Ligand code: MD3
């Protein structure tokens with residue numbers, strides 16, 4: 001099923017098969033154990049994010065993109081697999097061929113039981129291409145807001161393992177966040193303790 005949540009925002013529950021989910025969990029572990037590793041980034045107004053992140057293709061540094069980590073470690077290449085998956089995801093969501101900028105950045109976000117993500121906009125990309133979000137493991141409450149403020153009105157959506165969410169058009173700059181996960185809701189067969197979210201983006205940047 002395809003569930004429109006707002007103009008340009010489309011939720012496709014259960015889009016990933018269990019086999020693809022298991023394959024992506026395995027690959028996320030490999031990417032996270034590479035030289036650039038996984039980081040909890042500092043926040044703009046102080047403190048450190050509770051979500052651990054691995055960047056592929058470009059490092060979200062934060063809060064801009066770079067080909068290296070702050071200590072100079074090169075970011076791992078963007079996997080072709082994720083580019084193909086993103087294109088197929090957008091085509092499934094909008095039921096139209098994708099003709100936008102090439103997908104070239106992924107952020108792998110790992111949430112333990114206490115991790116949250118505050119309301120924010122994603123505006124570091126230089127491309128209007130939709131953001132593709134894939135959820136694995138524990139369910140979460142995803143809060144989808146408006147483009148003006150980080151407060152109400154917003155819609156809370158339950159995201160479960162295997163769900164696809166595509167954010168394009170007028171929704172591309174909407175505030176959004178993850179107020180909580182639901183620890184222990186992952187299928188034990190997936191072998192994942194917590195929640196993984198993969199976002200795939202077009203940076204609109206060139207070297
Ligand atoms: C709406 N991640 O990485 S995914 C992020 O579940 C991020 O880890 C959350 O927000 C997570 O920046 C939410 C859903 C998502 C991703 C990007 C968006 C929603 C978005 C960009 C624009 C609008």
Ligand code: FE
Pocket residue numbers: 120121122176
């Ligand atoms: Fe975001």
